[in-house]
Amino acid sequence: MAAAAAAAVGGPQPPQAEVPAPGLALDKAATAAHLKAALSRPDNRAGAEELQALLERVLSAERPLAAAADGEEAAAAGGGGGPGAAEEEALEWCKCLLAGGGGYDEFCAAVRAYDPAALCGLVWTANFVAYRCRTCGISPCMSLCAECFHQGDHTGHDFNMFRSQAGGACDCGDSNVMRESLGENACARKSHEKYLIALKSSGLTYPEDKLVYGIQEPSAGASTLAVQGFASAAGTLGQLDSSDEEDQDGSQGLGKRKRVKLSSNTKDQSIMDVLKHKSFLEELLFWTIKYEFPQKMVTFLLNMLPDQEYKVAFTKTFVQHYAFIMKTLKKSHESDTMSNRIVHISVQLFSNEELARQVTEECQLLDIMVTVLLYMMESCLIKSELQDEENSLHVVVNCGEALLKNNTYWPLVSDFINILSHQSVAKRFLEDHGLLVTWMNFVSFFQGMNLNKRELNEHVEFESQTYYAAFAAELEACAQPMWGLLSHCKVRETQEYTRNVVRYCLEALQDWFDAINFVDEPAPNQVTFHLPLHRYYAMFLSKAVKCQELDLDSVLPDQEMLMKLMIHPLQIQASLAEIHSNMWVRNGLQIKGQAMTYVQSHFCNSMIDPDIYLLQVCASRLDPDYFISSVFERFKVVDLLTMASQHQNTVLDAEHERSMLEGALTFLVILLSLRLHLGMSDDEILRAEMVAQLCMNDRTHKNPNPKSGIIPGSYSFESVLSAVADFKAPVFEPGGSMQQGMYTPKAEVWDHEFDPVMVILRTVYRRDVQSAMDRYTAFLKQSGKFPGNPWPPYKKRTPLHPSYKGLMRLLHCKTLHIVLFTLLYKILMDHQNLSEHVLCMVLYLIELGLENSAEEESDEEASACGPEHCHDSWFPGSNLVSNMRHFINYVRVRVPETAPEVKRDSLASTSSDSLGSLQNSGTAQVFSLVAERRKKFQEIINRNSSEANQVVRPKTSSKWSAPGSAPQLTTAILEIKESILSLLIKLHHKLSGKQNSYYPPWLDDIEILIQPEIPKYSHGDGITAVERILLKAALQSRMNKRIIEEICRKVTPPVPPKKITAAEKKTLDKEERRQKARERQQKLLAEFASRQKSFMETAMDVDSPESDIPMEITTAEPQVSEAVYDCVICGQSGPSSEDRPTGLVVLLQASSVLGQCRDNVEPKKLPISEEEQIYPWDTCAAVHDVRLSLLQRYFKDSSCLLAVSIGWEGGVYVQTCGHTLHIDCHKSYMESLRNDQVLQGFSVDKGEFTCPLCRQFANSVLPCYPGSNVENNLWQRPSNKSIKDLIKEVEELQGRPGAFPSETNLSKEMESVMKDIKNTTQKKYRDYSKTPGSPDNDFLFMYSVARTNLELELIHRGGNLCSGGASAAGKRSCLNQLFHVLALHMRLYSIDSEYNPWRKLTQLLEEMSLQLGNEEQQPEVPILYHDVTSLLLIQILMMPQPLHKDHFTCIVKVLFTLLYTQGLVALSVKCNEEDRSAWKHTGALKKNTCDAEKSYEVLLSFVISELSKGKLYHEEGTQECATIIPVAWSPESMEKYLQEFCLPFLRITSLLQHHLFGEDLPSCQEEEEFSVLSSCLGLLPTFYQTEHPFISASCLDWPVPAFDIISQWCFEINSFTERHAEQGKALLIQESKWKLPHLLQLPENYNTIFQYYHRKTCSVCTKVPKDPAVCLVCGTFVCLKGLCCKQQSYCECVLHSQNCGAGTGIFLLINASVIIIIRGHRFCLWGSVYLDAHGEEDRDLRRGKPLYICKERYKVLEQQWISHTFDHINKRWGPHYNGL
Secondary structure (H helix, E strand, O other): OOHHHHHHHOOOOOOOOOHHHHHHOHHHHHHHHHHHHHHHOOHHHHHHHHHHHHHHHOOOOOOHHHHHHHHHHHHHHOOOOOOOHHHHHHHHHHHHHHHHOOOHHHHHHHHHOOOOOOOOOOOEOOOOOOEOOOOEOOOOOEEEHHHHHHHHOOOOOOEEEEOOOOOOOOOOOOOOOOOHHHOHHHHHHOOOHHHHHHHHHHHHOOOOOOOOOOOOOOOOOOOOOOOHHHHHHHHHHHHHHHHHHHHHHOOOOHHHOOOOOOOHHHHHHHHOOOOOOOOHHHHHHHHHHHHHOHHHHHHHHHOOOOOHHHHHHHHHHHHOHHHHHHHHHHHHHHHHHHHHHHHHHHHHHOOOHHHHHHHHHOOOOHHHHHHHHHHHOOOEEEEOOOOOOOOOOOOEOOOOHHHHOOOOHHHHHHHHHHHHHHHHHHHHHOOHHHHHHHHHHHHHHOOOOEEEEEEOOOOOOOOOOHHHHHHHHHHHHHHHHHHHHOOOOHHHHHHHHHEEEHHHHHHHHHHHHOOOEEEEEEEEOOEOOOOOHHHHHHHHHHHHHOOOOOOOHHHOOOOHHOOOOHHHHHHHHHHHHHHHHOOHHHHOHHHHHHHHHOOOOOOHHHHHHHHHHHHHHHHEEEEEEHHHHHHHHHHHHHOOOOOOOOOOOOOOOOHHHHHHHHHHHHHHHEEEHOOOOOOOOOOHHHHHHHHHHHHHEOOOOOOOOOOOOOOOOOOOHHHHHHHHHEEEEEOOOOOOEEEEEEEEEEHHHHHHHOOHHHHHOOOOOHHHHHHHHHHHHHHHHHOOOOOOOOOOOOOOOOOOOOHHHHHHHHHHHHHHHHHHHHHHHHHHHOOOOHHHHHHHHHHHHHHHHHHOOOOOOOOOOHHHHHHOOOOOOOOOOOOHHHHOOOEEEEEEEEOOOOOOHHHHHHHHHHHHHHHHHHOOOEEEEEEHHHHHHHHHHHHHHHHHHHHHHHOHHHHHHHHHHHHHOOOOOEEEEEEEEHHHHHHHHHHHHHHOOOOOOOOHHHOEEEEHHHHOOHHOOOOHHHHHHHHHHHHHHHHHHHHHHHHHHHHHOOOOOOOHHHHHHHHHHHHHHHHHHHHHHHHHHHHHHHHHHHHHHHHHHHHHOOOOOOOOOHHOOOHHOOOOOOOEEEEOOOOOOOOOOOOOOEEEEEEEEEEEOOHEEEEEOOOOOOOOOOOOOOOOOEEEEHHHHHHHHHHHHHHOOHHHHHHHHOOOOOOEEEEEEEEEEEHHHHHHHHHHHOOOOOOOOHHHHHHHHEEEOOOOOOEEEOOOOOOOOOOOHHHHOOOOOHHHHHHHHHHHHOOOOOOOOOOOHHHHHHHHHHHHHHHHHHHOOOOOOOOOOOOOOOOOOHHHHHHHHHHHHHHHHOOOOOOOOOHHHHHOOOHHHHHHHHHHHHHHOOOOOOOHHHHHHHHOOOHHHHOOOOOOOOOOHHHHHOHHHHHHHHHOOOOOOOOOOHHHHHHHHHHHHHHHHHHHHHHHOOHHHHHHHHHHHHHHHHHOOOOOOHHHHHHHHHHHHHOOOOOOOOOOOOOHHHHOOOOOOOHHHHHHHHHHHHHHHHHHHHHHHHHHHHOOOOOHHHHHHHHHHHHHHOOOOOOOOOOOOOOHHOOOOOOOHHHHHHHHHHHHHHHHHOOOOOHHHHOOOOOOOOOOOOOOOOOOOHHHHHHHHHHOOOOOOOOOOOOOOEEEOOOOEEOOOOOOEEOEOOOOOHHHHHHHHHHHEEEEEOOOOOEEEEEEEEEEEEOOEOOOOOOOOOOHOOOOOOOEEEHHHHHHHHHHOOOOOOOHHOOOOEEOOOOO
C-alpha cells in the first residue's frame, strides 16, 4: 500500500482523469471488484490509469492534511490523534482496493494462511499482561503472550506473569531466546484475532498519518531528506527548528560548548557524524526518533520483526541512529516515556545473541555504545573537589543535573548491559584494549562524585538529595556492566581478560591519583562513597583468584600504590563510624541516608563488599604495624590508646570517642573474619547471607536474601533456604492484622551458624543488630543453653585461600598487641569511655589471633629485628601466643597535669636510678610507637620513590609526632606488672564479681586439652569468652598453661591494691544496686502490663467473647436505682440528667448485610465464565421487597406499613465501644477537632470522631435515658394479675398519647440523634409509602431500626441463641438506650384505636362483615399476613417506658398465639388435598377434649375447615401440584416444622428481653432451643412436665376462646382469596429459615479470576477497563475510577457500594489481587486474600507467581463485613471523593 501511495503521489502529475460519475456513486466494493477485473486483463493500461486517478483523488495530499493538523500535533507528542472523517474515507477505500471487492477480514485471513512462520512475534504496548518462564528461556528478557503461554505446557516450571512496563513482543518460536524443546508447532497456529486485539490496543488500526500523507518526497531513488524541503512539504508539523538542522549536518554542535576533551579514538567522530539515509526504513526510523518514538510507529516497526531479513536491516539501522537517539533523548521533555519506548525496541533486537554478535562485528556496536555513553555524560561534568580543590584536574559527573537525576541514561546503559550478557560480545569487549581504555575513562567520571564535606559550624541550609542519583548511577552505569563482564570470566582460559581489565583499571587509578594530586594523606572531613574504579579492580582480582587460578601477586601493584589504594576505602569505613557517632549531624539526614544505602541489600555487593575485600588485599600485602596504626589514626582514636586514666584527644570530642573506638575495633573484626571473597564458595556465601538476614528478623520468601546477585527461585536458593529455615504459615491475630508466611531460622542455625560479624556488616539500622541479639538470647533461654544475657558467639571461619594468608599477620603484630593490652588494662581499671562492646571486640580479636597463630613459636623474628626496634621492650616477638605471657612492668605515659598518676608516680621515678635504666627494664611509649612506625614506613617509600616526591613528604610525615608534643602534657611512669594472661584472669574475677573465680579446668579434667571443642563454651557471656580464650592459650603452648596455673596460685589481690579493691567494691555495689533496680523495674512493668491488658479488654477488643468485663457503666447494688456514668473527657462520674445528659459513643452505619441472607445452604460462587451469573431474587432483601409490594397492591397503604419490617437493605446498625461522655463535653471536643489542622482520616463536618479513650471510630452520641441502670426494680416483683387484666392495661397504656417531654437538653439530644439515625441511610431505604412524607413512613422506619439491630445481633451470635450468655456485642450493646430514643419518638404517633392490631388479637369483633370495608376502599391487611416480630416491636415501642415485665410477657403470649396459627395455616397450604382431609377428620374427633386449645391436631383441623370455606385450597391447578413436593408428613415432622416456624420470633424476643430487663440468656443444645427459649420468655407453664416429648402447642395461652378468634382471622383471609386466591396463598407461605449471610465463594486459583475478568469489557462503554474490579457481595463487575461509568460525579464503585451495600462495598481489584473496602465517603486497602505458595501477598501482581486462596483471610474479611467492624480494625482510611 505504501508503495502504491508513493507511486500515486510521486511522478509527473497526469491531467486529472475524470472518473465517470456513476463510478463515484457506486459503492466502494463494486468499484474495487471492477478495478481488479480491469487490472487482471492482459492489457491493463486503462485499469491502471483509472486506479491512478482514483488514488489521486482519494489520497490527495492537500485535502486531509488540513483536517489532520490537530491530530498530528497530538501524534507528535507521542499520542496519535484519531483519524478524521476524510481519513476514515481514504482508509476504507484502501481496504476495499486491497481486498479487491471481497471482505477485508477474509482477505487478511487468506493472507495469514500463507504465513508459514513459526514465530509468533505479537507486539504489545505498556500494561499488557505477558508471561516469562525461566525454565524455557535462554535470555532473561524472554517473554510470551498469554495465548502462547497457555498453549505450551509449563507445569512445574519457574514462571511468572507480569505486566509489561514499556511494551514488548512474544518470543514464541524464536530459538535464540527460547529452548527448542517447547515444541514450536504449539505456537505455529495463531488465531489472527489475537493480532487484531493487540493492534487495537496499540492504536495501529488508525493509519500512522505521517506515513500516508505527503511525507514521501517526490524523489524516486534514495530519499536524502533535506530538512527544509521536508518542513515545507509538511508545514503543519511545526516541530522542526534550526537546532535539528545543526544536528543533521554533523556534530559541530558538540564543539561549541566548552568540553573536557576526550582521548578520542579515530572512530569517535564517525559515530557522532552526519546520517546519510539510503532506504525508506532509515527514513522512517529517523522520523520515529525525531518525534520521540510515537507508540504507533514503535508497534508498526516491531510488527515486522518476525521477518529475518527485516530484523537484521532494522537492527543495523537502529545502531546507525544510536547517537541521534541519545541526542533526542537528552533534549526530550518526556524522557520517561521515550526511554520506555527505546527499550521496547532495543530489547527485541539485542536480546538475541546471534544478532548482537553480527551487529558487533559489522557495525561496531560496542564502539558506538561506549562512545555514545561517553558523549552523553560529557555534557554534565564538573571539576572534582576531592583532595586538592584548587589544582585538581579530575572531572566528575554532576549528580544534580537532570541527566542523572531523572535516570535519563538508563535506556542506553540497559542496552549495554543487555549486549554484555552475550558471551561472544563480552569477549570482544574484553579483548579490545582501546575499548577498555575508553570504558575506564567513562567509569572514572563517576569516581569521587557527590563529595560530602563535613559541616563543622552550623547545619546545612539545604539538604541536597543528589545522593539517590549518585548511587543509582554507580549501580546502573558502573556496577551492572561490571557484573555482566565478570560473569564471563569464570574459567582459567579467561585469565587474559582479567589481566587486561586489571591493567587498565590500575592505569586509570594512577591517573586519578595524579589528577587529584594525592600524596599520602586524605583531606580531612571529606568523604565520597563512590569509588567504582577501586571496585572494578577489587572484583576482577577476586574473580582472578577464585575462578581463574591467577597468582595474586602477579596482578598487584607495588607497595606504594597499595598504600594509596587502601586510603579511600578506609576513609569510607571511618566515615561510617563517624556518621553513626553523630559527627556529621550538621549535614542533615541525607548523610545518614548515604551511609545506609552504602550497606543496603541492593548495593552492598557492589559497594561495601568490594571495599572491604580491597582493604583485606592491601592488609595482606602491607606491613601489619603500618596498617593497624593507619586504622586507628583514620578512626581518630590514637590518643585514647594510653594506659593513663586521662588523656587529651586533639581530633575528637570526648562524647564521640567511645563509639569511634567501637567502630575501629568492629571494623578490624570484620576485616579479619569476613571471608566473602577470601575462599568461600558461592553456596557458602548464599547460606551466610541468608542466615544473617533470617537472624535479624523472620523473612518472607521474596527477601530472605535480597542480594542482587542471587535470585529467589534458583535451585540452590531453595535448597539452602530449606536447610537453614523453617516455614511459619501465616497466622491471624484477633485484631485482624494480617501476617505473611515467614521463614524463621532453625535451632541448629542459632546454635552453630549465627554470625554476629555478618549481621553487623549487613544491617542498615543499628536496631537490627540488637534484634538479632535479642532473638539469639531468646533462643538460648528457650533451649536452656544459657539463662543470662549472652555475648555475641564466636564463630569458626572457613579456611583462608592461600593467596590471602598474609592477612593473618595483622593479628600477630606488636602494634595490635599493644593496643589490646592497653585496652584490657583500661577496662580492668574502669577508665571512662570503654563499653562492654569494646571488651567484646578485644576478646574477639585475641581469639581470632589464637585460632590463626603460626604453628611453632619461633624466636627468629626477635633476633632478626636488630637495634632499630627501639620500643620492643613492649613485646619480644610478634606471635600473639608468646606475647600473651610476656609481663610488662613499667610504662611511660604522657598525661595531663591534672591526672592522678602524676602525683602518685613521682615516688617511683625518683627512687629509680634514672629514667634511662627504667626504660631498659621494660618501659615503653605507645604514641611514639605509632608515629615511629609511620616515619619508618615513609622512609622506606622515600627510598623507592623519585626525588620529586621527596620534597613533599617530610611536611606530611612531621605532623605525626604532634600528639606527643602538646605543651600541657607531662610524662608519668606507671607500674603495671601485668601480662595479657594475667589481665584476662583478673578480668574473669571482675566480671564474675568474685575473688579468684577462675580455676583452670584442665587441672580437674585433663581430657579438655585433648578434645577442645566443648559445647559448654560456645554460648555465654564475657566470663565464658574469657574461659574459652584461656583454654585456647593453654592449648597453644605449654608455657602459657604453666603461667596460667601460676597466676591462679598466687592468690594475690590485683596490683595497684587500693585502686582495684575500691573499683571492685564499686562494681559489686553497682551490681547489687543494678539487680535491685532491675527487680523493681520488672515489678513495675508487670503491673503496667496487667493494667494495660485489662484496659485493652474493656476498650479495644473487637471480638473476644471470653472476657466478661461489663460496660464502663458501673453495676451498682440493686437498691440504688440511678445508673452512674463516667465521662471519658472530663473524667467526672454521675447520673445522666435532663439538663446535663450523658451519651454513649456510637457509630451509626447503614447496612445491607441482612438483605444478603439466602434461603439455600449452597453458597453462591463468584462467576468466572459467561454462563455463570448471580441473580439476587433469592436474597432476603428481595423476598421482603416482593412481599411489601404485593401487600401494597391489594391493601390499604397505612396498614401495609405496619404489617412488615424494612431495613433488610440500608437498615441502620448502631454499635458502641461502651464509653460514655457528657454531651456538652462532646460538643466542645468536636469543636477542638474542627480547629485541629492535622489531617485526620475522618470528616469532622459529618460528625465523625474517634472515641477520646479507645480511639474507636464513631459518628454520634446516643443519650442515656435518666433512670435505672437496667430496669432491675420493676421486674423483680411480678404481679399475679390475670392475663385478661394485663391485656386491658396494655391497651390503655397504648391508648395514652405520648407527649414529647418538655424542651430539655435531653429531649433536644434525642431529637438530634433521631435525625442522625435517619440521615445515616439513603432516602430510598426509608420511604416505602405510596404517599411521600407520610408519618407511617417514619413509624415503619423507627421500629425497623430496632428490628435491624436485633437481627444483626442474632447473626453475630451465629444465627441462634444456643451459646447463651452476654455476647461480645451484648457486653457493649446500646439497644437499651436505642429503645428509649425510638419509643419516645414512636409514641408521638398514636395509632387510631380502631386500627390497632392489638384489638384484633385480643377481642372478638361482633360484626365481621363490617371489617371488610366497602368495595372502593382498600381493605386492611389481614392479621394472618402480619409479620409477628414487627407487631411485637410496634406493641412494645408504643408502651410508655420503662416497660413493666408483666406487660412484656403478656404481649409475647398474645403474639405467640397468632404466630402459631400462621404456622398452622402455612402448613395446611403446603400439604396436599388428601393430607388435609385426613387431618381435618382426626382433629375434629379430639375437638371436645379438655385441652383442645393446646393440641395442634385439633387447631390444624379447625384451621383447615375454616379456610375450606374460602377459595384458598380450590385454586390448585395441575401445574401447582407439580411444584409442591409430596412430603409424607408425620406428627414429628409437623412438630419440627411448627417449631422452626416459630423459632426466629422466639430468638428475637428473647434478645429483646435480655436487653430490656438485663436477664441472662440460658445456653442449650440446638434441639432444645425452642423449649428453653419459650420457658425463658414465660410461655411455658412452670408446672410443665418434662417427661413427655415436648410439644410446641403447650406454650399457647389463648386470651379469648381459640376457635372463635381463629375463625375471625380466617374470615379475613377467605374474603381476600375470594378475589385473589393465587396471591393470598403466596402471602401465607413465609420463609422463616434464612441462612447466615456469606460473601461469594472464590475459586482456589487466582488465575481463573484474572483470566476471565482482566479482559472483560465494561457493560457501559464496552471497552476493557483500566482497573477492573468485582464486588464480592453480589459479583457485579465494575470499573474502578472509570470515567465512562460515572453518574452525577459518582464513579461506579462508589455508586455500587451505595446500591449494593448501602455505603459499604467490598471489591477485589483484578489487576492487583488486593481487596479495597469502601465505607461511606472513605476507603481503605484491606489486603489480599490470595497468597503465593510461600504465604505472601503479591500486590499489583508484581512478582506474578501463581496465587491461591487463603481461606483464613477470607473468613476474617467476611467476619469483619458481618460484624461491621471495618472501621475499627482497619486503620488506614482516606477520602475517595467519589472517584473510585
